[in-house]
Amino acid sequence: MDQTQLLKGVLELAVLAVIAKGETYGYEILSTLESAGLDGVGDASVYGTLRRLEQAGHVTSRLEASDSGPARKYYAITRLGRFQLEAGSKTWARVSGALDGLVSP
Amino acid sequence: MTLDEYVRRFEWALRDLPWKMQRELVAELRAHIAELELGQGLEKRLGYPESYASDLRAAAELGPRRGPVAYARSRRPRRVVAGSLVVAAVITAVGLGIGSLVWIESYQPLALANHYLYPPGKQLTGLDGVQAGFHAGKRFEFGISIVNNGRFSVRLLGVPWGYRSNPWNARLLMSPVMPNTGETIGPDVPFHPIDLPPNGVVFVFYKGVYACHAPEDAGALIYTYFPVRWAFLWRTTTTEIPLDEPLAILFTGARGRGCK
Numbered sequence: 001m002d003q004t005q006l007l008k009g010v011l012e013l014a015v016l017a018v019i020a021k022g023e024t025y026g027y028e029i030l031s032t033l034e035s036a037g038l039d040g041v042g043d044a045s046v047y048g049t050l051r052r053l054e055q056a057g058h059v060t061s062r063l064e065a066s067d068s069g070p071a072r073k074y075y076a077i078t079r080l081g082r083f084q085l086e087a088g089s090k091t092w093a094r095v096s097g098a099l100d101g102l103v104s105p
Numbered sequence: 106m107t108l109d110e111y112v113r114r115f116e117w118a119l120r121d122l123p124w125k126m127q128r129e130l131v132a133e134l135r136a137h138i139a140e141l142e143l144g145q146g147l148e149k150r151l152g153y154p155e156s157y158a159s160d161l162r163a164a165a166e167l168g169p170r171r172g173p174v175a176y177a178r179s180r181r182p183r184r185v186v187a188g189s190l191v192v193a194a195v196i197t198a199v200g201l202g203i204g205s206l207v208w209i210e211s212y213q214p215l216a217l218a219n220h221y222l223y224p225p226g227k228q229l230t231g232l233d234g235v236q237a238g239f240h241a242g243k244r245f246e247f248g249i250s251i252v253n254n255g256r257f258s259v260r261l262l263g264v265p266w267g268y269r270s271n272p273w274n275a276r277l278l279m280s281p282v283m284p285n286t287g288e289t290i291g292p293d294v295p296f297h298p299i300d301l302p303p304n305g306v307v308f309v310f311y312k313g314v315y316a317c318h319a320p321e322d323a324g325a326l327i328y329t330y331f332p333v334r335w336a337f338l339w340r341t342t343t344t345e346i347p348l349d350e351p352l353a354i355l356f357t358g359a360r361g362r363g364c365k
Contacts, residue, residue, distance in 0.1 A: 044159075045160050066136075069139035
């Protein structure tokens, strides 16, 4: 199965998990996801997810001027976002555990 | 595809979103591209701008926006203000135009001044106004002074009686009038179209003799108004100026009816 299709469902959880480790910005989130092996995620999907998370109040953002180019938008997780991450992690653990049992030979 | 072209196409794909959101998304894309340091390889990394915009909207749950409110919000604020001003100016101009047309069409500044002339031998009859006996060949006079109570000059064109056949042979004359006293200044001249300025007064009257043109099967002809044809700008109309005292011309023929 195409990894991209699988990732769409858990991208929100993955992005929240990256931001929960510390304030970060879009490109860095993408790089972290790719380094972790989630290299099928589209740039647009990550930025779209960030916007949705911000609208939902799970993350906040601030602009920081850059010497070399356009201002960077830094994201930080909110308390609500941490609750969401915790709940999502539990759901993911349950689903992945169940799937492991099903797909293991 | 150059960066500017990519951004332009991306922006076009977001054109229905609120203007501020468009700005934010474009700024975010520019910042992201700056981080990528891709040069000419934009489509290879990001896909076509339309696809990028579509993926971003799907992930952000930014569905298509429709309707006049969404349209107004998607415009640059100063363009919305400028557009609103243009619309307001057009509406105002149309409103003023319609208002002016209605005003001009309803403008009627003419009224009876304080000088009038009834036939010789008239009799005041109280409620019935003024009575004068018809007598073919006998001297006949009848007229009123007309004042322009408006703020603009109007042009007096004539005295149209319509279908009525008047029982007189008389010339229509006119004479200037002293506005304060109402007295005629003279000389009396044949009526001709004149411009009547604001507060201007002119005395318009018939001078001649009674004459029978179309026998009326009636005991009298009653005149309750004096018709005046006049023009203002492009509009020409007739105003029936009410008489203070209606004039009744009584026929005293053999049968007591009609002028013969």
